[in-house]
Amino acid sequence: MAFQNARMLAPDDRLAKTGPVRRVFRRVEAGALIGAVVVWAFFALAAPENWLSITGVARILDSSSTLGIMAVAVALLMIGGEFDLSTGVMTGTTGLIAGMLATELNTSIWLAMLVSLVFALAVGFFNGWIVVKTRLPSFIVTLATFFVLRGANVGVTRLVTARVTVSNIDQAIGFLSARGFFNLEFTLLGTQFRTSTIWWIALAFIATWVLQRTRYGNWIFAVGGDVNSARNVGVPSERVKISLFMVTAAAAWLVGMMGILRLRSSVASEGIGQEFVYIIAVVTGGTLLTGGYGSVVGACIGALIFGMARVGIVFAGWDTDWFYSFLGIMLLVAVLVNAFTRKRAEEVRIAAAKARTEEEVT
Amino acid sequence: MKRFVTILTVMAFALAVGGFAFAAPKPLVLGLAVHENPSVDTFWAVVVKGAKDAAATYGVTLKWGGSNQPLEQAQLIETYVAAKVDGIIVDLSFADALKDAIKKATNAGIPVISINSGVDKYKEFGVMAHVGQTEKVAGNGAGEQFNKVGAKKLLVVIHEEGNVGLEARADGAAETFKGEVVRFNVATTGVRDVSGTVAAIQDKLIQDKSIDGILTLNTIIAEAALDAVKATKGSQKIATFDLSSDVLDSIAKGDIMFAIDQQEYLQGYLPVVMLYLYKMNLNTIGGGLPILTGPGIVDKSNAALVRDLAKKGTR
Numbered sequence: 001m002a003f004q005n006a007r008m009l010a011p012d013d014r015l016a017k018t019g020p021v022r023r024v025f026r027r028v029e030a031g032a033l034i035g036a037v038v039v040w041a042f043f044a045l046a047a048p049e050n051w052l053s054i055t056g057v058a059r060i061l062d063s064s065s066t067l068g069i070m071a072v073a074v075a076l077l078m079i080g081g082e083f084d085l086s087t088g089v090m091t092g093t094t095g096l097i098a099g100m101l102a103t104e105l106n107t108s109i110w111l112a113m114l115v116s117l118v119f120a121l122a123v124g125f126f127n128g129w130i131v132v133k134t135r136l137p138s139f140i141v142t143l144a145t146f147f148v149l150r151g152a153n154v155g156v157t158r159l160v161t162a163r164v165t166v167s168n169i170d171q172a173i174g175f176l177s178a179r180g181f182f183n184l185e186f187t188l189l190g191t192q193f194r195t196s197t198i199w200w201i202a203l204a205f206i207a208t209w210v211l212q213r214t215r216y217g218n219w220i221f222a223v224g225g226d227v228n229s230a231r232n233v234g235v236p237s238e239r240v241k242i243s244l245f246m247v248t249a250a251a252a253w254l255v256g257m258m259g260i261l262r263l264r265s266s267v268a269s270e271g272i273g274q275e276f277v278y279i280i281a282v283v284t285g286g287t288l289l290t291g292g293y294g295s296v297v298g299a300c301i302g303a304l305i306f307g308m309a310r311v312g313i314v315f316a317g318w319d320t321d322w323f324y325s326f327l328g329i330m331l332l333v334a335v336l337v338n339a340f341t342r343k344r345a346e347e348v349r350i351a352a353a354k355a356r357t358e359e360e361v362t
Numbered sequence: 363m364k365r366f367v368t369i370l371t372v373m374a375f376a377l378a379v380g381g382f383a384f385a386a387p388k389p390l391v392l393g394l395a396v397h398e399n400p401s402v403d404t405f406w407a408v409v410v411k412g413a414k415d416a417a418a419t420y421g422v423t424l425k426w427g428g429s430n431q432p433l434e435q436a437q438l439i440e441t442y443v444a445a446k447v448d449g450i451i452v453d454l455s456f457a458d459a460l461k462d463a464i465k466k467a468t469n470a471g472i473p474v475i476s477i478n479s480g481v482d483k484y485k486e487f488g489v490m491a492h493v494g495q496t497e498k499v500a501g502n503g504a505g506e507q508f509n510k511v512g513a514k515k516l517l518v519v520i521h522e523e524g525n526v527g528l529e530a531r532a533d534g535a536a537e538t539f540k541g542e543v544v545r546f547n548v549a550t551t552g553v554r555d556v557s558g559t560v561a562a563i564q565d566k567l568i569q570d571k572s573i574d575g576i577l578t579l580n581t582i583i584a585e586a587a588l589d590a591v592k593a594t595k596g597s598q599k600i601a602t603f604d605l606s607s608d609v610l611d612s613i614a615k616g617d618i619m620f621a622i623d624q625q626e627y628l629q630g631y632l633p634v635v636m637l638y639l640y641k642m643n644l645n646t647i648g649g650g651l652p653i654l655t656g657p658g659i660v661d662k663s664n665a666a667l668v669r670d671l672a673k674k675g676t677r
Binding site: 047050055059062063066158162163164165167168185192258259262263265267269270271272273274310311314315317319320321323324 | 404407408411523546547548550553554555556557558560561562564565566568569570582585586589593606607608674675
């Protein structure tokens, strides 16, 4: 009884009543969503002709889809409190492995892709295992993996092919069926879309469901928020973290496969530096660098903003020399809006909770 | 007495010659510093192969490396100087950034040969000789070829920022091309996100439908441009600098019009031979003029022959 009274006297702020507008602003994605609308409107004014056509939509989705797939996985990992700097180069490594198996050993592309997936999962496991066993920052551990893979991408490719590209992957057995499954171009409303977009949307749905509706999703938030508390209440934190690294590596594999199936070749430089683009997309989407807080939908919006910027600057006919400056300004604005909406949302929450408490006390 | 001196002189001479002949010859150590590390570019792979092949033939020990960061490339040169190598081969794509490092080498009495880019800088830097293609002249050639097919608006795709060689190629093409030249910077994605580069070129072709020619400055970007043209169902004529087996296939099929070949294998091979001859026999080659390895134009007529060699990684 006493316990119940205490609860009633100090109600949880999560129980505070909020209006629908406030509820939208309370969401993690609010800042990114506002940013996306602003960027979209901006280019709608700057380049209305192409931007406001179905072609414009298709181009934006093409530019954001593989980035979006990575952002989904990286968001889960970052909510779980870890970084992976080997994600970018992993898209290259997996592509090279599958490409070399298919072209040099003449295996079916499906088998080559399977071997490549096993490799990716093994590296993901290794990353996670080292991080949880040594408790070293994942930033450093995966940076080491990044360097090792980066060197191996060039070294192994040169040893095997005497060059630094793997070409003629389209002559492998099963290439067309694999392309059809992972990265087909299809015509909808008279415009070319890619199946990578469908993959992206499907994965975003699955990841959001897992994060919001399953026990595993709760565990991800828990280990990212406070790993010791999580462990104390019985969350298998090591298993959660290792599995997140494996999911990220698998996503990199998927993007790597989409790359080689689209380009019919693989380059040893593929993916280098892209890991930061993924992290930027995730952070733009409202996920905290510190872990424990974030959203998959937000990360997808972040990827969409990035894709819009890439296409928009070209469609507007601007000098692409300025791309990074534009991106920098956009990133800063997005982060500021995020910080502002989060603060506002918290103020609203706390004020509402206070009001409720006072109401009940009096 | 006089006879004694003569005998002594002869004996000393014989000893010296004998000593020179019989002492185990210390192999020359040469350092190669290029602007990609490790070369993530098909082009530099061929340069390095040329240098390695020459080093193996002449019994020279070759150290090689590089970085796409000018500072790191400069540091590598300084490492070679500290290791007292017998000669340094350096690509001057980021010329000014390397000036001080090259000066350290020449001050230490180490002969330096520059390759590839930097033909307008090498003399000022005190470099012994330059082996490469004058980028501007090569660009001129590309511009003229596009005039021949009647192109009106040429998209020049720049895939790397701050590389004077690429800018000179674009300048050269702009000089001779009679129509309008549009420079398009895709360095954001470049050769690190090739799908992204395809998408960017696609976007540009949608935005500017009057573009009827595309000149790329790298073979991977040439294939990306081809993918973009196919995806937009366009009919733009494509040409590129440099060769790869993919590009040669595309030329043979008629998808790519021609490639400007600078025979980069020679840019790795020749400097090793030149430094060898200089150290062994004080020979210098070139007469103070740059030694040109290009441009040659590879089109449908000779693509098949060059293609077989490209598969071996030497073209």
